[in-house]
Amino acid sequence: MYVAVKGGERAIENAHRLLAHERRGDRDVPEISLAQVAEQLGLAVDRVMGEGSLYDRELAALAIKQARGDLIEAIFLVRAFRATLPRFGVTEPVDTGQMRVQRRVSSTFKDIPGGQVLGPTFDYTHRLLDPQLVHGIEPAPPAVGEASDASTPRVTDILGRDGLIEPSPQAQADADVGDLTREPLGFPAERDLRLQNLARGDEGFLLALGYSTQRGYGRNHPFAGEIRFGEVEVEFMAEEVGFAVPLGSIELTECQMVNQFKGSATEAPCFTRGYGLAFGQSERKTMSMALVDRALRARELGEDVLAPAQDEEFVMSHSDNVQATGFVEHLKLPHYVDFQSELGLLRKLRKEFEEANAAPSLQEAAE
Amino acid sequence: MKAEAIKDRRKAAMSVLAHAPAVDIAARLQPMALPAHEELRAPENGLVMVRGRIGGDGAPFNLGEATVSRAAVRLASGEVGFGYVLGRDSEKARLIALCDALIQADSHGDAVEMQVVFPLRQRMLASREQKAREAAATKVEFYTMVRGEG
Numbered sequence: 001m002y003v004a005v006k007g008g009e010r011a012i013e014n015a016h017r018l019l020a021h022e023r024r025g026d027r028d029v030p031e032i033s034l035a036q037v038a039e040q041l042g043l044a045v046d047r048v049m050g051e052g053s054l055y056d057r058e059l060a061a062l063a064i065k066q067a068r069g070d071l072i073e074a075i076f077l078v079r080a081f082r083a084t085l086p087r088f089g090v091t092e093p094v095d096t097g098q099m100r101v102q103r104r105v106s107s108t109f110k111d112i113p114g115g116q117v118l119g120p121t122f123d124y125t126h127r128l129l130d131p132q133l134v135h136g137i138e139p140a141p142p143a144v145g146e147a148s149d150a151s152t153p154r155v156t157d158i159l160g161r162d163g164l165i166e167p168s169p170q171a172q173a174d175a176d177v178g179d180l181t182r183e184p185l186g187f188p189a190e191r192d193l194r195l196q197n198l199a200r201g202d203e204g205f206l207l208a209l210g211y212s213t214q215r216g217y218g219r220n221h222p223f224a225g226e227i228r229f230g231e232v233e234v235e236f237m238a239e240e241v242g243f244a245v246p247l248g249s250i251e252l253t254e255c256q257m258v259n260q261f262k263g264s265a266t267e268a269p270c271f272t273r274g275y276g277l278a279f280g281q282s283e284r285k286t287m288s289m290a291l292v293d294r295a296l297r298a299r300e301l302g303e304d305v306l307a308p309a310q311d312e313e314f315v316m317s318h319s320d321n322v323q324a325t326g327f328v329e330h331l332k333l334p335h336y337v338d339f340q341s342e343l344g345l346l347r348k349l350r351k352e353f354e355e356a357n358a359a360p361s362l363q364e365a366a367e
Numbered sequence: 368m369k370a371e372a373i374k375d376r377r378k379a380a381m382s383v384l385a386h387a388p389a390v391d392i393a394a395r396l397q398p399m400a401l402p403a404h405e406e407l408r409a410p411e412n413g414l415v416m417v418r419g420r421i422g423g424d425g426a427p428f429n430l431g432e433a434t435v436s437r438a439a440v441r442l443a444s445g446e447v448g449f450g451y452v453l454g455r456d457s458e459k460a461r462l463i464a465l466c467d468a469l470i471q472a473d474s475h476g477d478a479v480e481m482q483v484v485f486p487l488r489q490r491m492l493a494s495r496e497q498k499a500r501e502a503a504a505t506k507v508e509f510y511t512m513v514r515g516e517g
Contacts, residue, residue: 055433118505145503168425192428246382248453
């Protein structure tokens with residue numbers, strides 16, 4: 001029997017009204033604008049775009065404002081929005097080798113062609129709270145140097161020239177590119193699907209898994225071969241136009257992890273790789289992604305699958321924070337009927353327990 | 368102009384216009400005497416799936432989606448132009464489609480190139496140059512310290 005319980009409408013309506021009031025906060029404080037969020041909380045916007053799996057700075061800023069800064073709620077809002085728009089198609093794969101680099105560092109080679117470009121980074125800051133920001137300051141304009149036209153080849157390309165690192169897997173002719181927004185996940189999953197899953201996966205989850213590999217749970221001896229951040233051009237092959245149409249540029253962060261070597265009787269040993277790519281400036285995310293990508297290649301590389309980070313079903317089934325929060329948070333929704341049946345069962349078990357325990361004492365009394 | 372040259376010019380123009388704010392494109396078009404034209408397709412917002420490559424240079428994978436606005440414009444003389452641009456600015460998509468149609472018309476192609484695309488390209492390149500110079504200032508110049516007496 002299903003019994004509908006009504007009466008929550010008024011309370012829900014008023015709760016949402018209260019939420020809007022609390023979201024606004026003290027009305028003597030100026031309301032935050034989307035431009036302020038997008039410009040001054042840019043890394044939060046990048047994270048929401050990445051895990052929301054939708055590149056649109058303004059929408060991500062709106063989601064952050066609406067979610068009161070709760071980034072997982074904001075990611076949820078962005079995911080829900082994307083479901084309302086039609087998909088025109090897929091872009092040409094972006095060429096990160098042609099990136100207009102704002103930051104590019106390598107921990108494996110000091111003197112890389114194109115140089116070590118620190119860009120806007122928290123690295124080397126002292127992590128002391130800055131009292132100057134309390135009331136706001138006008139920062140000095142950035143220093144300028146001599147921009148060079150020299151290309152910035154990927155560190156993996158340099159290693160690849162001497163065969164010291166495995167080449168990237170090339171596309172099989174007429175192989176479809178997996179898309180987990182279109183087909184449900186199945187296992188074993190190929191690397192294209194795994195990377196899509198990790199690219200939209202929760203940063204905290206991937207960070208913890210990546211860290212676990214460093215601590216010995218699926219160790220793979222990583223070096224940050226290269227991390228680069230900057231703008232790449234996006235092109236879309238529109239049939240009606242007849243050529244690949246330039247759509248504009250997006251910001252991306254890429255991490256090339258260089259890992260312990262493999263080899264065999266027939267193949268000379270060479271370094272292996274893990275790869276990370278994400279929207280915006282998302283360095284921690286792409287580094288974690290690259291560590292986990294490498295760990296998930298255990299099966300392909302003939303390594304024992306012993307640690308959580310190497311288990312693709314475990315990783316891919318739990319990386320999505322919208323799915324995870326949906327299932328965890330649904331526990332707070334009414335489960336009155338479920339609970340009543342549990343309660344009924346428990347009472348019955350307790351009664352049986354009491355009867356079983358009462359029996360001997362009755363017997364004793366009789367003796 | 369040969370078909371191939373027109374295609375190159377259209378693509379080069381799109382790559383500039385996609386990076387310019389809609390108000391700037393409109394301001395550059397405004398003084399021009401525009402031929403009669405109509406919306407072949409009303410501007411429409413949607414998504415494209417952005418692809419990356421495994422390892423940066425390997426097989427493609429789906430990275431995540433991006434918002435895109437698109438439109439199509441037809442001149443009275445028959446040329447059809449297309450506008451596709453990241454974001455949800457449908458007026459910008461319409462303006463790009465209009466420029467794309469004009470570029471294909473003998474009567475307007477050179478004028479759009481000179482009065483709209485060229486100045487916007489200069490501005491785009493200047494802003495990229497500025498960003499590149501700011502990044503260049505953060506490039507590490509290694510030097511070796513010699514300690515003690517050699």
